[in-house]
Amino acid sequence: MYIGIDIGGTNIKIGIITKLGRILASTSFKTRAPRPYEEIEKNIFDAINSLCQKESIDCNTIKGIGIGVPGMVNSKSGIVLRASNLGWVGIDLEKRFSKLSHKIVKIGNDANCAALAEQKFGGGKQYDDCVFITFGTGIGTGLIINGKIYDGYGGTAGECGHMVIVKDGEECACGNKGCWERYASASALTRRTEMMAKQNPQSKLNNIIAKYKNVSAVTAFEAARQNDEIGKQLVDEYIEYVSIGLINLIQILHPQAFIIGGGVSNEGKDFIQPLNHRVNKFVQDNNIYPQVEVKKAILGNTAGMIGAASLVMD
């Protein structure tokens, strides 16, 4: 058995995971960041102990602890270089946790953990070379090359959301301009939807927003399904921006598949399907062979935990 910890900006999830990726037991609590690192560390250890006690699991049967962190992580040195949402800079996480737990500890970037989980136990099981992409507040990506996370020489590769696709484009939180995630994250679609709703107060888009008292990346898809012209335009534009990034990744890495996560991945026939069509038309037109599959991730928000635990599996 292994412990997988998925540290998120909002929640921290902890699971006891088997070698086959099954969740035996899990718990979670609010991150309440920013607050001192030591507090969060203590909360995590308390939560692990309660969980083991509650489930009558002998701590000695836990073989290792894997931790997914939302930020830039050097997986080789075990240090969190920067996790902006947590306010962490240069935390020697692997060493601290291993000293306190007397277990093998490995850390990884959260998107890389999710990628590893999907590749080992989820939607990417049959692929040795695939790219896992979550469309959320930003775009998280994890590269799987030869069946393993590829995070480069320094342990920080796979930040595909920050490839520039629009020179001198919108400013990104990273300090650069025109990054893919400024146009193709779920938040980008939400922003665009809000803007178009304001500009078109009579549209069905506005009715939907009023009805659910909420705007999200799903709003435009819902409006498009109701045949709203503005909704359809928003979805078309969004799919185009997403495709540009996927096609760039095909030119560079030609993976077997893209495994798509995040809330927007549930828009199967309105998102995954047209995306698949567009990407593979490009592949075919350019004599690139074989085709590249665009598939939905299947582990949902447990992928982070399972993938974190996978870091310490042999």
Place this chain on the structure above:
Amino acid sequence: MYIGIDIGGTNIKIGIITKLGRILASTSFKTRAPRPYEEIEKNIFDAINSLCQKESIDCNTIKGIGIGVPGMVNSKSGIVLRASNLGWVGIDLEKRFSKLSHKIVKIGNDANCAALAEQKFGGGKQYDDCVFITFGTGIGTGLIINGKIYDGYGGTAGECGHMVIVKDGEECACGNKGCWERYASASALTRRTEMMAKQNPQSKLNNIIAKYKNVSAVTAFEAARQNDEIGKQLVDEYIEYVSIGLINLIQILHPQAFIIGGGVSNEGKDFIQPLNHRVNKFVQDNNIYPQVEVKKAILGNTAGMIGAASLVMD
């Protein structure tokens, strides 16, 4: 000993290469494409035989033949999918050559071969993860991951020149718009130089063009060195476009180094040095560690031949 064949759009180079990457003997002839494949094949075998005879090399001591092709190659099946400059589509090159020569034959994309040569014997010797980039008519790239060419599941990865960096930008020969090579190839700089020279007939740029009776990617660098404002502007813009692509590749792959080839790579202190500075300022500002080296390729136009031969070395 191995034979390395570098098939180019203009010349075909053939070398007898040692295990240490030394060229024992070499020859070359004009490609004169497009012409029937069979003619080119015959010319190559005739050239190999003459070369061996001239150098008194027993054909039996040749262990294998490696071939670099300027186009899309499936290195796993040994088939040239498309080499536009040669007019080749779906040529079963590996099988044909191996049937005629009774030797082990391997084929690869020309940029990948050059990358392999630089990594094994040239400017990339100390790096296991590096990206080789030639700025020429287009942008040729070869990815080295864990000390080996990475060409993806289908054998066609590493076409980084066709990543889109300007959405809806200039049309590219590949059919897409806004590809990196439309802005950052040597040809792109030449085109821009021609345009600016026309628009500014009194500039030093024009004097230089008149003096050498020629415009190339080097012209703008020469004008900049002579303190010509337009030359400086051209070089600055060019370096910015090149940087965008390199930084994208850092975000995605974080290699240890970029090994830069093509005529423009000779502009050391005016090209490689500012490029290094700009790329590493970005890396530092983003807490990406370790730094990424930008270095000049050192094997020049022999890299293709040496790398092709490397394909068949154990």
